[in-house]
Amino acid sequence: MESRVIRQTFLDFFKEKNHTIVPSAPMVVKDDPTLMFINAGMNPFKDLFLGNQPVKHARIADTQKCLRVSGKHNDLEEVGVDTYHHTLFEMLGNWSFGDYFKAEAIDWAWELLTDRYKLDKDRLYVTVFGGDQGDGLPADDEARAQWQKHMADDRILAADKKDNFWEMGETGPCGPCSEIHVDLRDDDERAKVDGRELVNMDHPQVIEVWNLVFMEFNRMADSSLVPLPNKHIDTGMGFERLAMALQGVKSNYDTDIFTPLLDAIAKASGKSYPGDDSQEAVAFRVIADHVRAVAFSIADGQLPSNTGAGYVIRRILRRAVRYGSSFLGMNEPFIHTLVDVLDDQMSGTFPEIKAQKGLIQQVIEQEEQSFLRTLASGMEKLAMATKQMKAGDELAGDLVFELYDTFGFPVDLTALIASEQELKVDEAGFSALLEAQKNRSREAGKITADDWQVVEAHEGVTEFVGYDHTSAEVKLLRHREVTA
Incomplete structure (x- = not known):
């Protein structure tokens, strides 16, 4: 199933369930001092969960562009080295603001994954919140009972607060969650080790694909939990991981989300993507990932700079330039040419790429030229030091x-x-x-x-x-x- 069909199937499914489909919010945050970038699908709706804004639509669904580069959610240096961390990613989500709750969220997730996407039921596992004494919270028996309508109890695993109580930060809306994991290993490997033993163990082929958050608390500044005015549903499904599962490949970079970019890098560099752990392969993945993050940030109004969010974007772009120079021999600007591929791929869903294409290419090319000169200066400094x-x-x-x-x-x-x-x-x-x-x-x-x-x-x-x-x-x- 092509990625564009995967995305549209999700939106169409929830439209059938009476959800209003809304566009992605800008990834760059300008009105929240606690965030530089949207890093989760729920960020744009925080005030709705808190009751600070009126709810216009009780049910909505979207695909939200997110950026994670630091903090508890990601580490920039891991991106490209492995095959499943990204800076920019899409989060498919459905939301209920005081309307439906656990039963519907669980039933619809199961229906979409198994009936529409046709994922093998025998490859799916779920986790539920096992309770936490420190916060005085019991185990989520309600979620477990709902999942038992769809799968055997030995596929429903209790997990602790670290894995199954979702919080957006030190304060704010939060609640227990239920994660859906899929085992993508070969049959021989599955016969040797039960998939349930690999859930939440960072196995690259046993991955979380969807998180259903039952938002019912507000974490206060003193760390206490206060019930929200209403109970809400906040779900997030990683688009790139879902595509990997549905397209039968072993890496997010092998999906049609990334292969057009990898092909363009191969054409520009005269090298083939090895698809292994070599530095050359890492360079391909770093550039393919990072150009997406930089392009969308510029389209949303954040230019590279030396401070704040601008420095984050400059750091991402420079990492891509450095990998291209060091391991692909690309010592002339070329990353800006990849924006044409993004335009072809994503402008149908994210029209801001086409609208800002000229600016994006110009800014990236200027940054490439500047940093390539800096790299050359660094080589001279190292040569002088070792002389x-x-x-x-x-x-x-x-x-x-x-x-x-x-x-x-x-x-x-x-x-x-x-x-x-x-x-x-x-x-x-x-x-x-x-x-x-x-x-x-x-x-x-x-x-x-x-x-x-x-x-x-x-x-x-x-x-x-x-x-x-x-x-x-x-x-x-x-x-x-x-x-x-």
Whole structure:
């Protein structure tokens, strides 16, 4: 099943279930100081869950573009090295705001996966929340009982708070969840090891495909849980993982979501995608993944820069440029040409790519040119540093870190160049400096938000008039303190 059909089947299914289909919200967040980018499908609806905005549609469904590059949700350095982490991804989701709850969410998930998508029922497992004494929460027997209508109880696994209690951050809407996992291993492998033993064990072929969140609490600033005004449903299904399962391949990068980009990279570089763990293969995957994240960020209004969200985008793009230069021999700008492939693939669902295509290509090309010059300067600096060194000498950790931080050289690249001259690298010194930088970054990016203090109750819709007026009479409805 082609990816565009997979996406449309999801939306059509929930339209049949009386859901309003809404477009993806912009990935770049401008009105929430606790977020730089949308990192989960529920982010745009947070105020609806909290009761801070009126609900226009009790049931909606969408495909939301998300970006995860740091924090508890992802690590940029893993992307491309493995075959299942991504920076940008699509999250297919269905939502209920005070309407249906666990029974319908579970029944419809099972119907879509097994009746419409025709996934093998014998390859599916689910997890349910096993309770948590610290929060005083019991096991989710209601969800277990509903799943027992569809599968044997030994396929329903209890999991702890870490895996089966979803929270968007330190504070905010949260609740127990039920994850659906699919076992994509060959029959021989399945006969050797029961799939239930590999659920939530980071096995690349036994993966979570859908998370059903039963949103019923608000985590307060003091860590206590307060029931939400209404119970809601928040589900998220990874589009790329679903495509892997339905297209019968072993990697997200082998789906038709990524193969057009990989083919374009192969054509530009004159190399073939190896599909293995080699540095060359990693370079293909890094570039294919990162151009999507950068293009959508620019389309949504976030240009690369040296601070905040702009620095995140610059860092992603520079990582792609560096991998192309180091391992594919691409020392001239080319990543901007891949935007044509994205336009062909995704503009039908995300028209902003076509609308901003010229800007996206221009910005990426300029960034490529600039960073390629920086890489060349780094090579010169390394050559100067090693000029007087002899076999067995060690490159100082502070130099290795400067090459990494200023010139984009990962420690393995510096070590590779050093080994060619029979030099050693002070990896311990580098690691200490890197950890110190990460700690500084964590502290600088740490944001705490107190709970909202309601000044005056208000049921209507608030209106933003700043595009047309520079001043207006307003009434303060609520406030909270945000500390960065």
